[in-house]
Amino acid sequence: MTHSEKVSWLIQQLIKENPGYHAVGEPVDERGKRRLLRSLMNVRWPKEADEEVLKIQDELLQEELQEKGIIYIEEIPVIAKLYPCSSVKNGDRISLWQGDITRLAADAIVNAANSQLLGCFVPCHGCIDNAIHSAAGIQLRNECARLMEEQGHDEPTGKAKITLGYNLPAKHVIHTVGPIVGVKVTKQQEEELKSCYLSCLRTAEKNHLDSIAFCCISTGEFHFPNKLAAQIAVETVDKYLSGSGMKRVIFNVFKDEDLHIYQKLFR
Known part of the structure; x- marks a missing residue:
């Protein structure tokens, strides 16, 4: 055919x-x-x-x-080379990459999921949840459904679940539910976002994965302010890596706005 x-x-x-x-x-x-x-x-x-x-x-x-086209993480420079004066301690294991996360051949990519963990049911919606499920294939939703049936309740905010990547170049997808922001970000929501990053990193290490690519969790559809979200992401990941054997963490951005925010943080 x-x-x-x-x-x-x-x-x-x-x-x-x-x-x-x-x-x-x-x-x-x-x-x-x-x-x-x-x-x-x-x-x-x-x-x-x-x-x-x-x-x-x-x-x-x-x-x-x-x-x-598949993007291999070895092709992406670490920030220690791009921003040698950065205050980030583990810049030799952190990268920034702008593009379609479904092209990344990491051990795992992170999906900003909803609490049902079944993917986005809105046809051709522009969210990352929809993009990942569309590129992975219908098997991904089926595996998520089995996990949720076993669990018996919605996925709590700040936790994470791992599945296979199916037709993605990434071997796995780690699904996490970020906080949904209303008028103003609360301290609890800041802690919940931090928990998302920690849960994903711990899940990756528990499954013996060496690399993970994060999307901008809770921004966009969940309305977490982009700058604050990036600050929490970088601080949390950098601190975690100081006591971890994880070989590479990639901050994946799609919008120019997020690219500029991360570049400023690393400079």
Whole structure:
């Protein structure tokens, strides 16, 4: 099958799963088809899928990953080389990288999840939760659902769970639920955000992982102020690394605003 044929075939298979989707028409243009497929994956409730569906989906996502390009952490310079006067003590093990976190070939990438830990169900939403689940494939939601069923309750703020990465170049995804800020950040929310970073680092080490890439937890949809979030992230990670054998921590940013904030902190 060509890329286009795989997209069309998967659309039809996901439509067959739900009788309510039978009236959904397949777009004519390739971009529209791919967007529809992502939407169907986003709204799909966790359940097992036919082996052929998983096979074709995996082939498609791996092709798209190769097209986007994989970023290996060895290619990303540490801040000790870029900002030699930085006050960060462990600059030889910390990096800053701007781009799509689903391209990073780290031992683990961090997902800013919601308390249900099932991913974002809003079709093609711009959050990192949606991006990670869309690139990993439907297996990721299924594994998250199994973890949550075993747990029996929503994931507490500041804790973390680990899953496989499936079609991501990262071997694992560490899911953490950050605090949701209202009018003003409270001291408790600052501690909860700190706990997110510590829980992810401890989870990574417990699973014998050497590298982890953090997104900007709780910023964006959860409204934690970007500058304060970055300060907490850097201080918490740097302090943790002083007593840890973790080989590399990457602060992944997507927006220019966050890039400039981290650059100022490291300078």
